[in-house]
Amino acid sequence: MSDAEALRVLARAARLLVAGEREAGIVDLPIPNAPRPPEAETRTGGTPSSAGSAARDAGPARSDRTSPAPLERATTTAASAAPAAPSGFVPRVRPLVLPANALAAFGDLPARVAACVACRLCEGRTQTVFGEGTAPARLVFCGEGPGFEEDRSGRPFVGRAGELLTDMIEKGMKLRREDVFILNAVKCRPPDNRTPAPDEIEACRPFLLEQLAALRPDVIVALGNPACRALLGQEGIMKLRGRVFPSPLPGVAARIVPTYHPAYLLRNPEGKRDAWTDLKLVMSLLSGD
Ligand code: URA
Secondary structure (H helix, E strand, O other): OHHHHHHHHHHHHHHHHHHHHHOOHHHHOOOOOHHHHHHHHOOOOOOOOOOOOOOOOOOOOOOOOOOOHHHOOOOOOOEOOOOOOOOOOOOOOOOOOOOOOHHHHOOHHHHHOOOOOOOOHHOOOOOOOEEEEEEOOOOOEOOOOHHHHHHOOOOOOHHHHHHHHHHHHHHOOOHHHHEEEEEEEEOOOOOOOOOOOOHHHHHHHHHHHHHHHHOOOOEEEEEEEEEEEEEHOOEEEEEEEOEEEOOOOOOOEEEEEEEEEOHHHHHHHHHHHHHHHHHHHHHHOOOOO
C-alpha cells in the first residue's frame, strides 16, 4: 500500500472512530481537573427570574393539542440534539433524562441545524446547540445563543445563567426543566460570547420557526432582547417585559411574554422581582386564568 493510500485508510478510520464516539455522547476529550475557563458566562444579554420564590403549580392544558400536555409530567421528556459532553468542565445543570426518541417531533431538523453554514457563526462553533426538553411543549424558553459551556456541551443554558434559569423553572414555577423546552435565537456560539447580530438572528430564524411549529407551545418566554428580536421583531426589553404578545410568527399560535435574561439578572439582581412577576403571568396564562 502506498503512503497516500495508507493515509486515506487512517483518515477514514479516524472519522469512523469520531463518529462512533459522538454517537456514544463523547464529543471531546476529558481534561482531568481542568479549571473553569474565565470566559464562561460573560454574555451581556438576559433578564429576570424568580430565584426561589413560592409558586403554584401550572394548571391544565389550554390548547387543543392531541399529544400529552408536557406540564402534566409527560413521560416522554427531554432531549438535546447534541449529547452532553465531558470536555474539561462540569455543566452546572444536571443532565436530563433523555428518551431515545425525544427529538422525533423535529424530524430531520436537528441534522439540518448541525450541518448549517448559513452565517459566520458556524466558523467558530464546536457544535450547534439545538435545544432540549419536552417536545411538544406547552412552555418554551428562548434565550439568545450558546455561550462557552453550551458550545462545549451541546446543551442550552448549562452555565451560571442556566443555573439561574433552572431555579426559575424548578424552584420558582415548580416545574421540572424536563417539562419545558429551552432553545436559543441562534444555534451557534457567537465569538467571545458577544450578542448575536441582527443578520445572524435572521439567518437562524427559519430554524427557530420550524422548532416552534413542531413544539406547538402555548406560551413562549422571550429571555432578553435578541430573543425579542427573533420572536417579536422588536427590542426594548425594559418596555416589552411583563406584557403578553400574540405570536406574529407564521404557524405559531403561542403567546409571547418577554422578560429579563438570566445573565442580566445575575448582574442586576434587583430585576428578579420583576422577573418573578413575569413568570407568575406566564403561569396564569398556562393555567387559563
Ligand atoms: N445564554 C443564552 O442566551 N443561551 C444559552 O444557551 C446560554 C446562555
